[in-house]
Amino acid sequence: MQLVDSVIKELRKAIKIMQICDFASRVALLFLFILLIFSFFEISWLFALFFTFFYATILGIKIFSMNDFRYVEEQSPILRDELRAVVDNAKEDNFIINELRIDVLKKLNQLHVSSLMDKKVLGKRIGIIGFLSFLIILMGVGNLHFNLVDFVGNVVQDNLDKVDIEKEIRKSGEELVYIDEDLVYGNLNDVLGEGKLAKLGDEELILELNLVDSQIILGQSGEIKNREFFPPNFPKEIYTSYDISYNEKVSQENIDVVKTYFETIMREA
Amino acid sequence: MVSVSELQKRFDVLFQEMGKVVVGQQEVLKEIVIALMCDSHALLEGYPGLAKTLAIKTLSQTMDLGFSRIQSTPDLLPADIIGTYIIDESKGKKQFAFQQGPVFANMVLVDEINRSTPKTQSALLEAMQERQVTVGNSTFKLDDPFFVLATQNPIEQLGTFKLPEAQSDRFLLKIKLDYPSFEDEFEIIERYATGRKLVAPKKVFTKESLKYVQEITKQVPMSIDLKKYAVSVVTATRKRKDMIEYGASPRASIGLILAAKAKALIEGHKCVMKEDVISMAYPILRHRIILTFEAERNHLNEDDIIKELIK
Numbered sequence: 001m002q003l004v005d006s007v008i009k010e011l012r013k014a015i016k017i018m019q020i021c022d023f024a025s026r027v028a029l030l031f032l033f034i035l036l037i038f039s040f041f042e043i044s045w046l047f048a049l050f051f052t053f054f055y056a057t058i059l060g061i062k063i064f065s066m067n068d069f070r071y072v073e074e075q076s077p078i079l080r081d082e083l084r085a086v087v088d089n090a091k092e093d094n095f096i097i098n099e100l101r102i103d104v105l106k107k108l109n110q111l112h113v114s115s116l117m118d119k120k121v122l123g124k125r126i127g128i129i130g131f132l133s134f135l136i137i138l139m140g141v142g143n144l145h146f147n148l149v150d151f152v153g154n155v156v157q158d159n160l161d162k163v164d165i166e167k168e169i170r171k172s173g174e175e176l177v178y179i180d181e182d183l184v185y186g187n188l189n190d191v192l193g194e195g196k197l198a199k200l201g202d203e204e205l206i207l208e209l210n211l212v213d214s215q216i217i218l219g220q221s222g223e224i225k226n227r228e229f230f231p232p233n234f235p236k237e238i239y240t241s242y243d244i245s246y247n248e249k250v251s252q253e254n255i256d257v258v259k260t261y262f263e264t265i266m267r268e269a
Numbered sequence: 270m271v272s273v274s275e276l277q278k279r280f281d282v283l284f285q286e287m288g289k290v291v292v293g294q295q296e297v298l299k300e301i302v303i304a305l306m307c308d309s310h311a312l313l314e315g316y317p318g319l320a321k322t323l324a325i326k327t328l329s330q331t332m333d334l335g336f337s338r339i340q341s342t343p344d345l346l347p348a349d350i351i352g353t354y355i356i357d358e359s360k361g362k363k364q365f366a367f368q369q370g371p372v373f374a375n376m377v378l379v380d381e382i383n384r385s386t387p388k389t390q391s392a393l394l395e396a397m398q399e400r401q402v403t404v405g406n407s408t409f410k411l412d413d414p415f416f417v418l419a420t421q422n423p424i425e426q427l428g429t430f431k432l433p434e435a436q437s438d439r440f441l442l443k444i445k446l447d448y449p450s451f452e453d454e455f456e457i458i459e460r461y462a463t464g465r466k467l468v469a470p471k472k473v474f475t476k477e478s479l480k481y482v483q484e485i486t487k488q489v490p491m492s493i494d495l496k497k498y499a500v501s502v503v504t505a506t507r508k509r510k511d512m513i514e515y516g517a518s519p520r521a522s523i524g525l526i527l528a529a530k531a532k533a534l535i536e537g538h539k540c541v542m543k544e545d546v547i548s549m550a551y552p553i554l555r556h557r558i559i560l561t562f563e564a565e566r567n568h569l570n571e572d573d574i575i576k577e578l579i580k
Contacts, residue, residue, distance in 0.1 A: 084492035085540035
């Protein structure tokens with residue numbers, strides 16, 4: 001009986017070591033994989049640590065709460081149900097349990113502890129861990145990344161800006177008219193300036209001024225002011241008023257052109 | 270003290286002796302013996318002519334035990350089973366003396382139990398659970414071991430009385446008999462339709478040896494995981510409200526563990542295996558669960574549900 005106890009103690013130790021190896025390799029694998037992805041998208045490594053910790057908790061409960069000897073029985077079917085019966089009935093003493101102990105000892109004698117470990121799986125895991133580590137180092141050295149946060153943030157901000165602008169227009173009491181922006185910007189570059197420039201955002205703009213040709217007096221230039229660019233708010237109809245003196249100067253033909261200008265270009269579009 | 274292999278040999282001899290009379294039905298014979306090893310009772314259900322009664326009679330012949338038979342009929346009275354007081358004049362004066370009924374035996378065959386009235390069926394309740402009989406103010410202990418092996422058939426329900434739940438719960442196992450295979454049926458006609466002389470089975474177990482087997486059955490080791498599995502199967506019957514209206518009682522858990530131990534011993538295992546628990550779950554649970562209308566409407570029977578539960 002003492003022999004069985006000592007064998008079981010040794011076996012328990014071996015199983016614990018194998019379980020720790022299994023646990024550590026799985027956790028390391030997941031951590032490196034998440035770290036690789038998070039590093040690429042420039043997300044803090046603390047998040048990777050958080051997810052790994054969450055996974056490790058669940059996996060730890062699963063692995064370490066499992067009956068140690070069930071693990072051995074799964075790997076060695078000849079011990080099916082017998083090993084656990086011996087361990088759980090360690091204090092019992094009758095001829096059946098004694099016979100069972102002898103049987104289990106014989107079967108354990110044939111069992112190699114190394115066979116309990118799935119060397120192929122463990123080898124694959126170690127290989128993948130090495131490969132992932134290499135990729136992470138390579139990414140760090142080559143500074144390969146994609147700023148996912150900024151990208152998503154910009155997309156969201158653009159959409160929010162659009163909504164704000166529409167709100168502003170509605171507040172002003174004007175009727176909101178949807179006009180093909182490309183068409184409008186294309187035609188109004190002379191009036192509003194180059195549309196593309198307004199969209200520079202954080203990009204650097206290099207302006208070269210020819211002092212001879214320029215009308216800007218450098219001494220009179222003030223501080224840079226932020227200016228918001230709203231798309232033009234065109235009313236649905238344009239009413240013109242006139243007085244006699246103005247009427248004398250503008251021909252009827254030109255008045256009609258101005259009056260129907262937007263309707264005409266919309267129709268053409 | 271014997272060894273597990275010697276015990277298994279003894280069981281092999283027992284089944285060989287029973288096989289001299291009963292053809293096939295090996296699982297049924299094993300399950301009846303399991304009920305005996307667990308010191309409990311068994312209910313055999315099968316169509317007429319499947320050797321239910323023969324199996325029990327043959328088993329009684331292989332055991333050196335007191336045997337009696339009760340043929341249930343609707344007019345059978347409790348006193349016909351447990352006994353009654355009669356006027357005894359043998360000692361020169363008239364006095365009441367208790368005349369023991371057929372229940373006072375080690376092995377009682379109650380044939381077609383569902384043909385007797387619930388009142389008569391209930392007369393067996395105390396005997397089956399308490400191993401005693403109370404008549405008037407007197408209580409009489411029954412001999413040990415005591416087994417009730419009852420039979421019933423699932424057809425011809427006219428004029429029968431379904432066993433009350435409390436009664437059927439006292440049977441450890443409900444053993445179902447199926448039709449024999451072609452080979453077995455051929456062997457049956459060779460034995461019983463050709464005038465061949467039948468060999469009477471030898472006695473294999475005495476009262477003492479049977480009690481010893483009952484004792485060591487309880488000692489068969491079983492892992493905690495398997496005990497938990499057995500209990501989880503029983504408790505699952507109370508959770509599947511969609512298919513089971515009433516689940517099995519804790520008596521079923523005790524029965525399942527004990528029956529699995531007995532099964533392991535018969536099979537020559539030195540501890541209980543998972544397949545022992547699974548195979549015994551059917552006869553232990555099938556009479557302890559009541560199906561819902563929905564399950565019956567889907568043509569499911571108790572065994573289908575148990576199969577689902579042990580997955």
